[in-house]
Amino acid sequence: xxxxxxxxxxxxxxxxxxxxxxxxxxxxxxxxxxxxxxxxxxxxxxxxxxxxxxxxxxxxxxxxxxxxxxxxxxxxxxxxxxxxxxxxxxxxxxxxxxxxxxxxxxxxxxxxxxxxxxxxxxxxxxxxxxxxxxxxxxxxxxxxxxxxxxxxxxxxxxxxxxxxxxxxxxxxxxxxxxxxxxxxxxxxxxxxxxxxxxxxxxxxxxxxxxxxxxxxxxxxxxxxxxxxxxxxxxxxxxxxxxxxxxxxxxxxxxxxxxxxxxxxxxxxxxxxxxxxxxxxxxxxxxxxxxxxxxxxxxxxxxxxxxxxxxxxxxxxxxxxxxxxx
Amino acid sequence: xxxxxxxxxxxxxxxxxxxxxxxxxxxxxxxxxxxxxxxxxxxxxxxxxxxxxxxxxxxxxxxxxxxxxxxxxxxxxxxxxxxxxxxxxxxxxxxxxxxxxxxxxxxxxxxxxxxxxxxxxxxxxxxxxxxxxxxxxxxxxxxxxxxxxxxxxxxxxxxxxxxxxxxxxxxxxxxxxxxxxxxxxxxxxxxxxxxxxxxxxxxxxxxxxxxxxxxxxxxxxxxxxxxxxxxxxxxxxxxxxxxxxxxxxxxxxxxxxxxxxxxxxxxxxxxxxxxxxxxxxxxxxxxxxxxxxxxxxxxxxxxxxxxxxxxxxxxxxxxxxxxxx
Numbered sequence: 319x320x321x322x323x324x325x326x327x328x329x330x331x332x333x334x335x336x337x338x339x340x341x342x343x344x345x346x347x348x349x350x351x352x353x354x355x356x357x358x359x360x361x362x363x364x365x366x367x368x369x370x371x372x373x374x375x376x377x378x379x380x381x382x383x384x385x386x387x388x389x390x391x392x393x394x395x396x397x398x399x400x401x402x403x404x405x406x407x408x409x410x411x412x413x414x415x416x417x418x419x420x421x422x423x424x425x426x427x428x429x430x431x432x433x434x435x436x437x438x439x440x441x442x443x444x445x446x447x448x449x450x451x452x453x454x455x456x457x458x459x460x461x462x463x464x465x466x467x468x469x470x471x472x473x474x475x476x477x478x479x480x481x482x483x484x485x486x487x488x489x490x491x492x493x494x495x496x497x498x499x500x501x502x503x504x505x506x507x508x509x510x511x512x513x514x515x516x517x518x519x520x521x522x523x524x525x526x527x528x529x530x531x532x533x534x535x536x537x538x539x540x541x542x543x544x545x546x547x548x549x550x551x552x553x554x555x556x557x558x559x560x561x562x563x564x565x566x567x568x569x570x571x572x573x574x575x576x577x578x579x580x581x582x583x584x585x586x587x588x589x590x591x592x593x594x595x596x597x598x599x600x601x602x603x604x605x606x607x608x609x610x611x612x613x614x615x616x617x618x619x620x621x622x623x624x625x626x627x628x629x630x631x632x633x634x635x636x637x638x639x640x641x642x643x
Numbered sequence: 644x645x646x647x648x649x650x651x652x653x654x655x656x657x658x659x660x661x662x663x664x665x666x667x668x669x670x671x672x673x674x675x676x677x678x679x680x681x682x683x684x685x686x687x688x689x690x691x692x693x694x695x696x697x698x699x700x701x702x703x704x705x706x707x708x709x710x711x712x713x714x715x716x717x718x719x720x721x722x723x724x725x726x727x728x729x730x731x732x733x734x735x736x737x738x739x740x741x742x743x744x745x746x747x748x749x750x751x752x753x754x755x756x757x758x759x760x761x762x763x764x765x766x767x768x769x770x771x772x773x774x775x776x777x778x779x780x781x782x783x784x785x786x787x788x789x790x791x792x793x794x795x796x797x798x799x800x801x802x803x804x805x806x807x808x809x810x811x812x813x814x815x816x817x818x819x820x821x822x823x824x825x826x827x828x829x830x831x832x833x834x835x836x837x838x839x840x841x842x843x844x845x846x847x848x849x850x851x852x853x854x855x856x857x858x859x860x861x862x863x864x865x866x867x868x869x870x871x872x873x874x875x876x877x878x879x880x881x882x883x884x885x886x887x888x889x890x891x892x893x894x895x896x897x898x899x900x901x902x903x904x905x906x907x908x909x910x911x912x913x914x915x916x917x918x919x920x921x922x923x924x925x926x927x928x929x930x931x932x933x934x935x936x937x938x939x940x941x942x943x944x945x946x947x948x949x950x951x952x953x954x955x956x957x958x959x960x961x962x963x964x965x966x967x968x
Binding site: 342343424426432434445461 | 667668670671722725726745748749751752753755756757759760763770771774775778779781782785786788789790792793
């Protein structure tokens with residue numbers, strides 16, 4: 319990330335720090351504070367502020383909208399971590415491990431409500447349009463999570479089903495962040511839609527990059543072990559394509575690795591990666607990812623504006639594609 | 644319940660039936676449909692419509708607000724049932740039993756978002772006031788649930804702590820339903836507040852009645868076994884008062900029943916009920932309940948209006964106190 323993006327990120331961190339969770343009952347609010355302090359790239363609120371700044375030149379009125387999106391996003395992580403039985407997030411124990419599952423459910427519920435409260439701090443005349451988009455997006459994210467869970471028990475997921483799932487689970491929230499930023503900054507409907515389309519495509523590319531990094535990332539910079547998705551048979555773009563493309567003896571091999579309950583981690587990662595390599599899935603995934611990236615840039619090119627924030631948004635899109643973690 | 648109240652209830656049922664959940668992904672929306680079809684008294688949406696009708700004379704514009712409240716209430720039941728590990732609700736398996744816990748978490752999240760969407764169907768100018776009250780109330784309900792869970796591990800809960808807990812967990816939602824109904828019907832701020840105060844006090848009385856019915860209800864009309872709260876050591880108004888009031892040998896007896904992991908159900912219910920009886924807790928609870936009921940009626944008397952709906956609201960309050968289930 320370049321230093322301009324880091325400045326926006328820093329601003330988001332400062333604003334998150336200002337939220338007051340030192341209220342009663344402690345065990346409802348402390349897990350929310352803990353979750354928000356775990357960090358992350360803060361891409362969604364940064365995008366919202368940038369989109370706002372492009373049109374308004376002063377994004378101060380959009381801060382609470384940005385916080386609403388980040389609180390909502392972290393609510394989804396909190397509940398997803400229960401559903402995925404994930405013990406760690408960003409190197410720290412998840413809430414249902416550090417506290418317990420009930421706390422995790424209830425604090426998550428509280429975060430979702432708090433996200434709406436932050437959203438309602440926005441005083442602009444187009445509040446209802448923003449609220450409707452937020453709710454629709456929130457429901458779509460739930461739909462995406464439902465499909466994701468269902469895919470774990472299926473071996474016949476089609477490529478287009480996978481793309482639709484990541485559109486719902488990942489892309490729509492990024493797209494909504496950008497559109498809400500634009501709307502709150504006074505963009506026209508066409509401009510707001512261009513940013514939404516940019517968000518969908520960059521979101522899809524972002525998730526494909528995630529899928530790639532798990533297999534082909536550099537362990538030192540990735541920050542976690544390579545092959546995590548392979549080990550737990552996570553239905554990524556690569557695995558779905560492998561399941562749909564592999565034949566004969568290789569197909570049996572892949573299925574046997576998926577079925578194995580006890581295995582040597584490194585051995586499984588190497589074997590499955592070899593199958594991906596034989597099918598040229600790295601190249602295929604990169605191509606599809608780059609196509610979405612190009613589509614995203616094309617949408618962004620529709621914004622005719624000499625704002626510095628627009629330049630930062632181009633940089634951010636580029637850095638998401640080149641990231642190593 | 645008299646026939647006027649039943650007509651309002653029937654209208655709510657019809658409106659709930661009209662909601663369309665036959666959409667994809669099925670496993671996200673079918674549990675929502677199932678939960679809403681389990682029934683219940685629909686007291687909150689009835690109160691909202693009545694409060695609206697008192698001032699507007701035509702409650703058609705408040706239907707979606709009433710549905711929002713009922714969907715929110717059922718969301719809290721869905722998540723509470725996971726937290727309480729409850730297998731049955733209204734004679735049917737809970738969602739986390741019929742489907743699984745992940746479905747229950749995610750469908751609940753979807754319901755909370757859907758509640759906001761229904762709320763946002765309201766087109767009145769005072770929408771923001773209604774939205775803010777709804778969010779604040781929703782957060783208070785979470786706080787109430789958190790206190791309720793914490794109380795299960797404490798034996799030193801004070802009476803006023805218990806009252807504050809049920810205010811948050813039960814009363815504020817009833818109060819908000821009434822106030823939202825009033826606001827959407829064009830009530831003045833004073834009138835809306837009078838209905839809110841009525842709701843708080845009738846809500847507290849309602850919960851105390853619940854606590855009483857579990858011990859002193861008539862099994863045939865109660866619809867479930869008497870003593871359910873006693874068996875699982877649920878911190879009701881009666882148990883909290885018993886723990887705070889009992890002394891000497893009786894204290895040891897009560898504590899030993901609470902500590903027992905294996906016991907004869909009927910024997911425990913009888914023994915604990917006897918302790919309640921010795922402390923005159925039936926009479927004490929009834930007195931406190933009636934005091935709240937009187938306060939509630941006093942608030943309602945502030946509404947000067949000859950609407951038939953106001954009469955029905957008085958009847959509803961009375962029937963909640965006299966109910967046997």
